[in-house]
Amino acid sequence: MADGSNENDENNKVVLGSAFRNTSIVLYGKTIENIANNSASTAKSDVESAVLNHELGHLFGLVDVGSPMQVDHEDPDSEAHCNVNGCLMTSNIEFGGSIIDMVDNNVPELDDLCINDLVANGGR
Ligand SMILES: [Zn+2]
Numbered sequence: 001m002a003d004g005s006n007e008n009d010e011n012n013k014v015v016l017g018s019a020f021r022n023t024s025i026v027l028y029g030k031t032i033e034n035i036a037n038n039s040a041s042t043a044k045s046d047v048e049s050a051v052l053n054h055e056l057g058h059l060f061g062l063v064d065v066g067s068p069m070q071v072d073h074e075d076p077d078s079e080a081h082c083n084v085n086g087c088l089m090t091s092n093i094e095f096g097g098s099i100i101d102m103v104d105n106n107v108p109e110l111d112d113l114c115i116n117d118l119v120a121n122g123g124r
């Protein structure tokens, strides 16, 4: 857990986590805490879990960064992210703001397209 926030943070677009070269994951604790504090109904641990699982998804090659897409579902506006609404691998999870809507008492999960990519890549 990194204390503090990503230096690339801007007001509307905060970075909640990063996956580095397939070896490690950094969560930006301060930023996550700020976001959780903005919502009465969202637990910080849920935001953390969502970001952590999202970064794990990148480490497992999602989307199209190691696990080839079985069907095209990459977000045209955000490399390595999924374009399926509500999927764990949408860029919303990583880039602040709307994560609150997605993590309201329920940590987002991978959608079928992302799961299929992992399965095809030998995951389970
Ligand atoms: Zn991401």
Ligand SMILES: [Zn+2]
Pocket: 073, 082, 083, 084, 087, 088, 089, 090, 110, 111, 112, 113, 114
């Ligand atoms: Zn997906």
